Amino acid sequence: VRGGLRDPRRAGNMAAEEADAGAAPATKDGKERVDYTELVETATSEAEALAGAGNLSGALEVLLAAEKKTRLGLDSIATSKLAEVIVRVCWEARDLAALNAHILILSKRRAQLNNTVGAAVRKVMEFIDEIEAGEAQEGLIETLRTVTEGKIHVEVERARLTMMLAKAREAEGNIKEASEILQDVQVETFGSMEAHEKAKFILEQMRLTLAQRDFVRTQIISNKIKRKTIDAEGFEEIKVRYFRLMVELHTHQHEPLKLAKDFEAIYETSTIQADDAAWQEALRNEALFLALAPFDNEQNDFMLKLQEDRKLEELAAHAKLLKVLTTDLIVEWPLPNVSEAAELDAHLAALGGDWAADLNKRVLQHNMRVVAKAYNKVRMGRxxxxxxxxxxxxxxxxxxxxxxxxxxxxxMIFARVDRPAGVVSFDKPQDPSERLGAWSSDVEECLSLLERTTHLINR
Structure with missing residues (x-):
């Protein structure tokens, strides 16, 4: 107090504090928060009574009037409850036209709350399976897709609705349209969808693109699933489904090494390991496609690694095939053991295509490499x-x-053919510097051995 007078700024603050002490809780914009619980219960009871008496329009008027008050009062919980009641009374009256109309009305109302739209959509989705497949069901799905379009808070619901519509189109036999509908949703960008559901959605995209023989698009979609994701615990079923789809893709592309890797991933899955028939089938295919793959360092290392698996010993024919292809000996083909040869022939016949011719070619290439290692020169006849x-x-x-x-x-090898003489030379000419380096290395090794021998004699 200055000169007996109160500071006007302090006086104003004290007055505001006194006013706040007796006021109701306020919203962010300064408005008093009103409890609409009684309004919601009263409107719901009255609407249910009217709807039960056959007056659906009267029931909806009561509910919409109450919804307006709660919406403008920014009470998302009360507004969501009323939205659920609105769609429920429409459904209980089996008036799908009113249901479709009021879904759109709720989504377009001024200052509508996000939670309200989401609650209405989720409630209606509970009814879809009870509607007989056909135009009525698809019309309701399309309405829900319309109100969820471009809204991040209902992106998961929109993806699920899209899946329902795609399945309906597939059931009608329209695979192309089903695939296009499903590809409109890029679930890999959704942060609110759990990884398990997201992976299943992408698998459906792959399956439908494969069904319409769109292999390029299938390859692109397959890259959306990360190996780290499906290797995690709980993803075993998804992992097996994914690699079976990749088997179909790589079979079309005629990529035996990739097929071997696909079957390796299937074989290593815990659920497959628990089933003897399943792991034997996967391991059998892995071994055969590995033998069918063109020779290079990766393929050779892969074969040597696979032979370390003791379970391969239970598949005698396939174990023998890998063994003969990793030793520097001429392979007798077909295999001399009749039962092993018959088992491989049956497996190749089941695969179909040109795989039998490819295996014969791989054996010939192996034998050619063995000859190239053993001979500097050989006559063509030999x-x-x-x-x-x-x-x-x-x-x-x-x-x-x-x-x-x-x-x-x-x-794969170095060779020169002298046709007039009928001679094949496998001796690769060396550059003078390479030859000198090899000679120097040999001399150094010889001197080192001589020194060590002398040292041992002197001891």
Whole structure:
């Protein structure tokens, strides 16, 4: 107090505090918060009575009037409850036209709350399965998709509705439209959808694109699923489904090494390991497609690693196939053991396609590599004999030359053919500097051995 007078600023603050002490709780915009619980209960009871008497329009008028008050009062809980009652009374009256109309009305009302739209949509989704498949069901789904379009808070519900619509189109036999509908939703960008549901959605996208033979799009969609995700615990079923779809894709692309990796992933899944028939099938396919893959360092290392698995010993024919392809010996083909040869033939026949011819080619390529390691030079006739070609048949000699040329072109081996002399040379010419380096290394190794020997003698 200055000179007996009260500070006007302090006086104003004290007055505000006194006013706040007796006031009701306020919302963020300063309005008093009103409890609409009684209003909601009264409106619900009155509406149910009217709807039960057959007066649906009167019931909806009561509910919409109450919804307006709660909406403008910013009470999201009360407004959501009223929205659920509105769609419920429409459903109980089996008036789908009113249900569709009031879903749209609720979504378009001024200053409508996000939670209200979400609550109404989720409530209506409970009724969809009870509607007979057809135009009525699809019309309701389309209405819900319309009100959820572009709204992040109901993106998961929209994805589920899209899945329902796609399944309806697929049931009608319209695979292309079902696939296009499902691809409109990019679930990989959804933060609110759990990983399990997201992966299942993407698998459905893959399945439908494969069904319409769109392999390029399937490859693109498959990249949306991360290996780290499906390797986690609880994703075993999804992992197996994913790699079975990849098997279908890679079979079309004729990629045996990728197929071997697909079956390896299936084989390593815990649910597959628990089923003897399942793991044997996966391991059998893994071994065969690995043998069918073109030779390179990765393929060779993969075969050696697989042979360390003791379970492979239970599959005698496939274990023998990998063993002969990883040793530097000429392979007799078909395998001399009749039962093993018959088992491989049956497996190849079940796969169909040109896989049998591919396996025969891989065996010939293996034998050619063995010959290239064992010989510096060899006559063409002898080479044909070693590779089981008839050297007296010009067509078979030409086939042997074609195989040799292909392997040289793919840089599997080095070879030069002297046709007038009928000689094949596998001796790769060395650059003078390389030859000098090799000679220097040999001399150094020889001197090192001599020094060590002298040291041992002196001891």
């Amino acid at each position: 080479l044909c004999q070693l590779l089981s070609f008839d050297d007296a048949d010009e067509a078979q000699v030409a086939a042997c030359e074609a195989l040799l040329s292909e392997m040289v072109s793919e840089k």
